[in-house]
Amino acid sequence: MAVAVAGLSPVAAAWAKDPAGTVSTPVTTAHGAGTTSLGSGPVIAVDHRQRPVVATTSGPRLALLRYTKKGRLDKTFSGDGIARLKVKKNLAVSDIAFDYRGRIVVVGASNASSGERARLIVLRLTKKGKPDKGFGRRGVVTVDHASGTAVTIEPSGRLVVSGRSTMPSAALVARLDGAGRLDPGFGDHGVARLSVYGAQEGPYVGTGAGETVIDAAGRVVVELRVFRGIGQPSETGVARFTSGGALDTSFGDVGGYTSDTLGLPVTGALSRGLAARPHGGYTVSGATHGQFFLQRYDADGLPDGAPLLTDVTSGFLEGGDAMAVDAAGRVVSVGQSYPRLTVLRYASEDGLDAGFASNGVYRAKKLKGTRSAGATDVAIDARGRIWVAGVATAKGSRSDRVVITRLKQNGRPDRKWRTRGRH
Structure with a gap:
C-alpha cells in the first residue's frame, strides 16, 4: 500500500469566507490537482489533543485530514x-476511531455495492497517517464477501467491527486482536452472523449490522439494518451477542427485534446510530419518510415507548445520518434538512433541548458557492463540544468540500474554530 501526500488546490478555496465555527476544505485527487467529488464519508474522530481527524475517499484514494485546534x-x-493512501479500488469509508495508543483505525469496504465481490476493509495507521505495519498485512485487514460499517475498540485494544456479509447474507460482527487477527474465541473463527430472513436473503438484499455498543459483561449490542429490496420498506432493530459471539437469546425476541416483526409505527426507517442510554437500555437514531427519528429500547432489547419523530422543515429530504451521546446523556443527531446541514439535540428522550441552538435545532448557514450541505458524522470531545463532519457540493459542478463545524455546548458556532485565509 503506497502513500502519497496531496496538497490543496488554489481553486476557489476562500476559507476566510466560511462562517464562524465552520471550516471547509476542497480535497484533491493528487498534488496540485483540482477538486473532485467525494466518494464516501467524511467520518470524524477527535484525538486526546482535541485535533479532529477526518477520513473520506476522493477518486481512487483514501484521504485523511488532520486539523489543528483552531x-x-x-x-x-x-x-x-492531508495523507492519501491508495488501498483498494472503489473504497468506501464508513467509520474512524482512535485506539488506546492514538493510532487511527478506519473501516469501510471495497466494491461495497457489488454484492458478492465486496470486501470488508480495516486499516490501522500511525499517528502520522502512515500504514501501521504491525497490523494485518502492511496495515490492512480484509474479510471477503463482506462490507464494513463501524468499529468499536475495547480497552484491551481488541477491535469489534460490524457490517454485512454477502456470502451468506447476514449481519456481521467480527472481533480482531491488536495485531489484526480474527479472534478464534469469538463466533465462528472470529465472525458472528445474524440473518433476520434466513434463506430469503441474498447478496443484495438482507440484514446488515450498524453501530455497536459493548456492555459491562463484554456482550455486543448491535444496530440492525434490514433491506428487503426495491420498493419494500426497510427495517431497523437491535440484537445482542454474548462475549463469545453467540446470539444472546435472552435479549429481545430470540436475540433481537426489528421494527417490522414488532409492528412498530416506523416503516421504511433507515437507522444510522446506536448508543447506550444513561439509565440502561439503548437508543437508535436515523431517518424515516423525511423525518429524524429516535427509537428507544430497554435493557432487555424490548421497545421502550413509541418512536420519537421530528420534522425540522416540511421537506422530504430530511433525516439523521449519525448520532452521539454527550456526558449528560443527551442524544445529538446530525444529518440534513435540505439543503442545509442540521444538528438536533434531545434534552431527554421525550423531546428536543430548548436550550440548544434554536429550540433544539441547529441549521448551518449555506456556504458561499455551494448548493447544498449535509452532515455525515459527529463526535463529542472531552469539553462537550460537538464536531460535525459533512459534505458541501458546489454550484454548477460535482466538486465537493469536506465541511467541519464545531458547536459549543449550547449549540452555537464556536468562533474559535475558523480558518482565516489560506493554508
Whole structure:
C-alpha cells in the first residue's frame, strides 16, 4: 500500500469566507490537482489533543485530514495535513476511531455495492497517517464477501467491527486482536452472523449490522439494518451477542427485534446510530419518510415507548445520518434538512433541548458557492463540544468540500474554530 501526500488546490478555496465555527476544505485527487467529488464519508474522530481527524475517499484514494485546534490543516501530519493512501479500488469509508495508543483505525469496504465481490476493509495507521505495519498485512485487514460499517475498540485494544456479509447474507460482527487477527474465541473463527430472513436473503438484499455498543459483561449490542429490496420498506432493530459471539437469546425476541416483526409505527426507517442510554437500555437514531427519528429500547432489547419523530422543515429530504451521546446523556443527531446541514439535540428522550441552538435545532448557514450541505458524522470531545463532519457540493459542478463545524455546548458556532485565509 503506497502513500502519497496531496496538497490543496488554489481553486476557489476562500476559507476566510466560511462562517464562524465552520471550516471547509476542497480535497484533491493528487498534488496540485483540482477538486473532485467525494466518494464516501467524511467520518470524524477527535484525538486526546482535541485535533479532529477526518477520513473520506476522493477518486481512487483514501484521504485523511488532520486539523489543528483552531481549524488549520495540521502540517505536522503527512507534510501538509492531508495523507492519501491508495488501498483498494472503489473504497468506501464508513467509520474512524482512535485506539488506546492514538493510532487511527478506519473501516469501510471495497466494491461495497457489488454484492458478492465486496470486501470488508480495516486499516490501522500511525499517528502520522502512515500504514501501521504491525497490523494485518502492511496495515490492512480484509474479510471477503463482506462490507464494513463501524468499529468499536475495547480497552484491551481488541477491535469489534460490524457490517454485512454477502456470502451468506447476514449481519456481521467480527472481533480482531491488536495485531489484526480474527479472534478464534469469538463466533465462528472470529465472525458472528445474524440473518433476520434466513434463506430469503441474498447478496443484495438482507440484514446488515450498524453501530455497536459493548456492555459491562463484554456482550455486543448491535444496530440492525434490514433491506428487503426495491420498493419494500426497510427495517431497523437491535440484537445482542454474548462475549463469545453467540446470539444472546435472552435479549429481545430470540436475540433481537426489528421494527417490522414488532409492528412498530416506523416503516421504511433507515437507522444510522446506536448508543447506550444513561439509565440502561439503548437508543437508535436515523431517518424515516423525511423525518429524524429516535427509537428507544430497554435493557432487555424490548421497545421502550413509541418512536420519537421530528420534522425540522416540511421537506422530504430530511433525516439523521449519525448520532452521539454527550456526558449528560443527551442524544445529538446530525444529518440534513435540505439543503442545509442540521444538528438536533434531545434534552431527554421525550423531546428536543430548548436550550440548544434554536429550540433544539441547529441549521448551518449555506456556504458561499455551494448548493447544498449535509452532515455525515459527529463526535463529542472531552469539553462537550460537538464536531460535525459533512459534505458541501458546489454550484454548477460535482466538486465537493469536506465541511467541519464545531458547536459549543449550547449549540452555537464556536468562533474559535475558523480558518482565516489560506493554508
